[in-house]
Amino acid sequence: MYKTSIDIPISERTELITLLNLRLASAIDLQLQMKQAHWNVKGPCFIGLHELFDKINEAVEDYVDMIAERIVQLGGIAEGTVRMAASRSRLDEYPLTLSQGMAHVNAVATALSTFGQEARATICECEELDDAASADLFTEVSRAIDKWLWFVEAHAQANS
Secondary structure (H helix, E strand, O other): OOOOOOOOOHHHHHHHHHHHHHHHHHHHHHHHHHHHHHHHOEOOOHHHHHHHHHHHHHHHHHHHHHHHHHHHHOOOOOOOOHHHHHHHOOOOOOOOOOOEHHHHHHHHHHHHHHHHHHHHHHHHHHHHOOOHHHHHHHHHHHHHHHHHHHHHHHHHHOOO
C-alpha cells in the first residue's frame, strides 16, 4: 500500500481496496460482456441493440476507470488485468453461442442486474468503513446501471 494523507485509517483502507478490486473485476467483466453482445447480436432489432450495447460498454468503461482511480487514491494498486478480472468477477460467464437479439437482451439484463446488486451492496460496505466518497461513487454507478438495465429490459417488456 502506498502512503497517502487521506484520513481513512489504514485498516479500513485495506478493506476498501480489497472490496473495490473485487468490484473492479466485475466491472471489467461487465464491460467486455457488453462488447461480446455488441459484436454478436443479430436479428430484426440488430442496429438498435448493436448501438445500445456499445453505449453501455462505453459507460461501463468510465465506471471501470472511476473504480480503479479510487483504489489508487486510497493508496492501493488497481488490479485490473484480464486475468484478475476473470478470476474475481462474480458475474456469470456470458453465453458465447447467442445470436438473436432477445437472447442477448436477456443475457445483458442478467449481467447488468447482477452488477447493480453488487454496486448497491458496495454502497453499504463503504459506508460501514466510513468512506462516503467510495459509497457516493457506487451510488452514481448503481443509478447508471439501473438506467441501462431499464433501457435493455424495455426491449423484453415490449414483447410481454
